[in-house]
Amino acid sequence: MTTLSVIGNPANRRVTMFVRAALDAGLPPPRVYAWRDVLRGGPLPGPGEVVRIDSAGEDAEVDRLLRGAPAEAEHGEIIGGAAAYAGLAAALHRVEAAGATLLNAPDDILTMSDKRRCHALLSARGVPVPPALPAVTGYDSLRAAMRSAGWGRVFVKPAHGSSASGVLALTAAPGRVEAVTSVERAPGGRLFNNLTIRRYDREADVAAIVDALAGDGLHVERWFPKAGVDGRTIDLRVVVIAGEPRHVVVRASRSPLTNLHLGNARGDVARVRGLAGTRAWDAAMETCARVGAAFPRTLMAGVDLMFGSRWERYAVAEVNAFGDLLPGVLDRGEDTYTAQIRAALCAV
Numbered sequence: 001m002t003t004l005s006v007i008g009n010p011a012n013r014r015v016t017m018f019v020r021a022a023l024d025a026g027l028p029p030p031r032v033y034a035w036r037d038v039l040r041g042g043p044l045p046g047p048g049e050v051v052r053i054d055s056a057g058e059d060a061e062v063d064r065l066l067r068g069a070p071a072e073a074e075h076g077e078i079i080g081g082a083a084a085y086a087g088l089a090a091a092l093h094r095v096e097a098a099g100a101t102l103l104n105a106p107d108d109i110l111t112m113s114d115k116r117r118c119h120a121l122l123s124a125r126g127v128p129v130p131p132a133l134p135a136v137t138g139y140d141s142l143r144a145a146m147r148s149a150g151w152g153r154v155f156v157k158p159a160h161g162s163s164a165s166g167v168l169a170l171t172a173a174p175g176r177v178e179a180v181t182s183v184e185r186a187p188g189g190r191l192f193n194n195l196t197i198r199r200y201d202r203e204a205d206v207a208a209i210v211d212a213l214a215g216d217g218l219h220v221e222r223w224f225p226k227a228g229v230d231g232r233t234i235d236l237r238v239v240v241i242a243g244e245p246r247h248v249v250v251r252a253s254r255s256p257l258t259n260l261h262l263g264n265a266r267g268d269v270a271r272v273r274g275l276a277g278t279r280a281w282d283a284a285m286e287t288c289a290r291v292g293a294a295f296p297r298t299l300m301a302g303v304d305l306m307f308g309s310r311w312e313r314y315a316v317a318e319v320n321a322f323g324d325l326l327p328g329v330l331d332r333g334e335d336t337y338t339a340q341i342r343a344a345l346c347a348v
Contacts, residue, residue: 002345004030005045007038007095008054009062014325014337015054021337025345039065039091045100050344052103053095055322056088057162066091078183078191081160081216085113103344104321105297112301112321115159115219125294127287128315130155130221138214139207146172151222155256156210159217162320165193166213169223169256170206177203180256185209195262197255223256224315227307229275233258234267235317236305238285239324239336240292242343245285245303246331247324276311284314291319299347300324300340 004022008015010032022030033045035056045051056062060075066087067080092106111117122129133145133154146154152173158166169180178201184194185205191212200206210218226233232252239247250267251258258264273281288303295301302323307314324336331339 003028003049004052004341004344005033005049005100006030006052006054007033007045008035008052009056009059010034012054012058013327014322017325017327017335018052018054018337018341021335021341024338025341027341035059035062035091036065038095039087044095044098047099049100050103051095051100052340053092053106053109056091057322074190074192076192076194078158078161078166078193078213079216081158081166083216085110085160088113102297103299103340105295108295108298109321112295112319113160113162115157115161115318116217118319119219119221121294122291122316122319125290127290127294128313130224130315130317132222133220136214136218136220139210141214142210142218142220143172145220149222153223155221155223156213157219157221158213159219162322163193163261164257164259166191167257168206168209171223177201177206179206179209181209182257182262183209197257197262221317224306224317225309226256227272227275227309227311229267229272232265232267234272235307236272236284236303237320237323237326238288238303238305239326240288240301240303241336241339242299242347243289243292243296245288245292246339247326247329247336249326249329272307276307280307280311280314287314287316291316295319299344300336 006015019030067084089110096106119129119132136142153171156168156170164182171178180199182194184192226235232254234250234252235258237249238245248269250269250272251260251264252267253264291303292301302320304317306317326336
């Protein structure tokens, strides 16, 4: 019988739901390797184990271990993204060298976790993505690049961020600047990820935030005008499993940031599908399948898909290596974890 294991944070809901799905499938309880132990040089899964690698986020101690941050760095502080990425890369390659069968390849995880690399890969494969600016090194560099491109609205994203941490929806025109973001700028200039959406309209504040984030790398895309339903901007999270688009959630927001953890709502998938029309919907899902094919050694990818304001266009905003937490969303009677376990059992 296949032995499933998972590397993750034991209290993480994704881990507990995956373990429950394995038990419901009649499999032995998966062994859980805690990220904090992996990062401290503890045991690793080896030959004979089939391993899901889960997110290393949502744990303050793991966060500090990854980025080598000093103890005074607070949980939720937006700092050290590049260092955390380097720590994740080193840990993933140690895991890979231990010889287990991995359900998601470390190189694929790392590509999805670097917005610049992921955007370049998808663009090279002909997947529709918003155009991006060349390297931006700070606020002055950003504004100069926007002027050169003739763009007045962009999304500024930390190269290695997730869950909208550090993302700014920026509008800039002569005499006017506005950034919509979940970034909280604390006294002294420290930046924190917050669940409250803020609007900054003082250029000095926006410049300070961009300059602080730029040290860890930025990815800047042209603002893609997204479709709206009932006064809310919407996009989709599409979970691709074994190359097939399966579970879909509509994310609806009154701000440009649609992440559900920011208090946004789930929309009606059937209604959005009807508004898009069969041709556009099918083409968009085929595009999600192409995204999955770009990561052939990875069982699951969470694709953030945007329809244009008139539904005739669509583009991929991001690809999430751990984007399968969709409680209550079933496809053919299976949740995302049951579907992955069934696909994994067919593959090994």
